Amino acid sequence: MGARGGAILMRIAQAIPVIVGVIVISFVLTRALPGDPAAQFAGLTATPESIEQTRVKLGLDKPLPEQFLLYVGQLLRGDLGQSISTGRPVIQELGARLPASLELTLTALILACAIAIPLGVLAATRPGSWIDQLCRLLVTAGVSLPTFFTGIVLIYVFYYLLGIAPSPLGRLDFLYLDPPHVTGFFLIDAAIAGDWATWRGAAAQLVLPATTLALFTLAPIARMTRAAMLSALSADFIRTARAAGLDSGKVLYGYAFRNALLPVVTTLGMVFSFVLGANVLVEKVFAWPGIGSYAVEALVVSDYAAVQGFVLAMALLFVTLNLVIDLAYSLIDPRFGTSSK
Amino acid sequence: MSISRRTFLAASAAVAGSVSFARVLSAQAAADTLVVAYNQTINSLDLHRTGTNRASYQIAVNCYDRLVTFGTKTLPDGSLSYDYSSIEPELAESWTISDDGLVITFKLKPGATFQDGSKVTAHDVKWSFDRAVTVGGFPSTQMRAGGLVRPDQFEAVDDQTFIVKLDRPSKLSLPDLAVPVPFIINSTLAREHATDEDPWAMEYLHQNTIGSGAYKVVRWDPGQQVVYERFDGWVGGPLPAVRRVIMREVPSAATQRALIERGDIHMAFDIPDKDASELADRLSVHSTPIENCIHCLCMNSNFEPFQDPEVRKAVAYAVPYEAIFQAAAYGRGAPLWGGTGEIDDIEWPRKTPYATDIAKAKEHMAKSKYPDGFDTTLSIATDLGWMEPAAILVQEAVKELGITTTIEKIPGANWRTASLVEKSLPFHFENFGGWLNTPDYYFFWAYQKDRLFNSSNYVNEEVHELTEETLHMPMDDPEYAGKIQRMFEIVLDDLPRIPLYQPALNVAVNGAADYQFWFHRMPDIRTLKTVES
């Protein structure tokens, strides 16, 4: 156990250069964006003098290294800066919007896993059969269309034509008030408050965007499950187990599935990152007040602090996630060399 | 198998049930609430703050008052519009202008109160105007257009009397007090929240509305919605009919259209021309040509081929105006081509004498220094939808003249910098519209040397001089019309920018009435009413 604890500490230490890398890259990337935030924010009928005033006010008249040092200094004090476009502290904005994105993403992922992993296992146990082919066609169809297209089609069919979906106006219809803030996840907060009408309202709003995202993520999960299961099932130890007469259920779930989980978990981590990215587009279609649409807005108007804060928050999220995945590796796969870490 | 099917049916029934429940509520809540969808995000409650975007100007319009406002007129199509020619009281009860035109004295309405119940005084006006000219950026620029530059021009004589002193008389001063910028703030309350670093309480006003306007913001979820609630003590005009207005941000045009068609929102503000033209026969759609605004094709005189007047004429005859008007604007707005060429009035925007005539275009091209054509870049802004179809049509048309163009898409943040600040785009589109509706005001921004919207780098001494002379001259001055007509004549022959058409602001309403168009292109919710749809 001590060795493992050390390994975890090592792993956390390794996250530090990543964070530093992210800070540097996001700083450079935002500065490389074309467009002059001062001109953008000085407004409609700005003159060269008023643009210059704005530049000084935003601190953009200082040389880049100095700006960077100021930024790092701010970070060390736990200050992500002020978004120039919304004029509010970036950390406050992220705090308000991150739960919206996470709630959507996690709902979609859970939905996708619940469908895709059984499909993948099913396909792998009967490779080449019509079930296998059907699974392939099904999940592939899901990933083959751009999310914004699927989203608009779903709105068109279920809201516009059939009228069974609620109006695509974000997280809650304007009839309901936000549930009292505990976690920021409306489903959880509404459940805590015991406000089931609001809970249903929030769940109804989630259905279409989560389906859109889930359709998109079925394929990677199902296919990785299938591929991994196939590899596992063709491995020696399975054949040995089968030869030893272990019952097929135990072989399938006890041995093959457990081994197949390794690449599936890897994929999940990547898919999560991917889905948060795809969120950007889905949020736009469904007027979802998430972090993705915030980042796009910020990027378009060169709102440096907001973009950097967003990227940093995402980075922290992923570093934590990767850490968990790496640890899961060592739990799932005994072959994985912890000694080298 | 049968069990799982039954559970599935039960589950879907439950979903459907909750949805129809929501719909019932929706109908009840609609009684004194209006829901408006807007595709822009509101990023501040304070117009004076650096970085406040256009969409946020509506807060200044709806939650604050100015001394004066514009009257209302009915357009030929029966819809309502503001009336630039009539100035009416808002917070001021009356005003007098001194004989030399240099001093305007306002008397405030005695019953005017702020939303917290305190009285509106001339000191509040003074503080608010000082703020507008001091904070820099857009508010100060806009104040300057009316000759309002320094705090010492404003004086509160007593609680009811406020004086504006001008350096020179100008026809733009009074109208400039009716634009959204010089709005009046509860200075007592603002001062309580001011600090040494923030003497103008920018922080506080960014998040709170403390005016005397018809509505107050009771809830602002950035990126989602603004909820307005009526202030019953408003004296600036007739009390609004609607108690609560929810301004929802809906970024996707397709979603916005689905919502208004299904009747889940009462008003879709600033919808694309295409949706407007298609919804027009089903809903009530207002497409108001925007006063003093022109969508132009600009040729930058810093680039060699466009210095040749024959090239500019050739392009002007090659442009497929009708096709652009249909493809980019779906016929919404007003055509600006195929005029007679006679200039005997001061109407602006006006039809140019040019029309699509490829033979004439080729003649001009042959006479130019580039009979075989040249290569150039045609730039468009990513977020301005009308530019792309227009660009593709222009590209195809000028190819006939041997002009090979590459279309370059420039993202929003860079567009302003490249086109207006650096003025570095050889061949591009431009969409300036002046808030103050006089031709000289348009010329001031778009045709005078080095002005922001003069993205063609146009320099003409005579136009510059004439603009200077006419800018502050009263429009009934006997010399005014002649000078303006001379300006039209020069720029329509020189063609630094080719007017294409006058765009429209499209608003669809479903279950609401009395929408009124404003030059600032913001939803003014004060006049709206609900109606049975």
Added chain:
Amino acid sequence: MTDATLTSVPEPSENPSSGSLGHVVYVLRENPVTAAAFGMFAFLILSALIGPHVVPYDPLATNAARVLQPPSLDHWFGTDNLGRDVFSRVIVATRLDLVISVAAVALSFAIGSVLGAIAGYRGGWADAVLSRVLDTIMAFPLFVLAMGIVAALGNSVANIIYATAIINIPFYARLVRAEVNIRREAGFTLAAKLAGNSDARVLALHIFPNALPPMMVQVSLNLGWAILNAAGLSFIGLGVRPPTPEWGIMVAEGANFIVSGEWWLALFPGLWLMLAVFTFNLMGDGLRDIVDPRRRT
């Protein structure tokens, strides 16, 4: 299937080419869907090669008189808002879309494999540094990183390819690294080393092929994602330059016409995009079967 570990180590020099070909034919015959996918792929390649010469209309020619026409005999897929023939545009777009996806994936595959193999095989410093660099890229939300890169560099085809390639590198590198890491101490590796093979040779010929099956799945997914990525960039206005026909930009622009009833603008390019992604995905499975050392006979 034969014994998996030792005898399955591929020895390309000793494999007669007819044997490989025979294996391909065998896999295709075994799996009709894969065969169909290869057929589709041939069709796509054909459209990419000769499409521009056989389409009925100039894909760039506008026609103000025939705007937004529904599909008809004249215009099989209808016309768009500028009167351009959607069928011609869809077919002509094939070449560009294939170039974008294949180039982007090839770049990330090559760079990712090399980096991942080095990191996994050498371990230690190289592993630590490379892993941190990859983690740094992964730590960005990928689509937003792609947006940032394209926004910063400008929206040209080359930049869209680079951005797509960069965001995909870690996927390959991490997969290869994990596989190599597991196998570098495996029996067959040690055997190959003892037989006097150099590190590079062991890595390239003995260990790397084991990483190919999961990577093939990844490639097939990524080829599709690359096109979808370009489509997403188009949706927020960072796609290829107009008037170049490209599926993503056509779907993105057409999507706004769905609610108004002009479904053909988005549907047909969407269908082709879907077809291409479909083909890539199904081919990935087929390729996996072909290259998987354990399925070699």
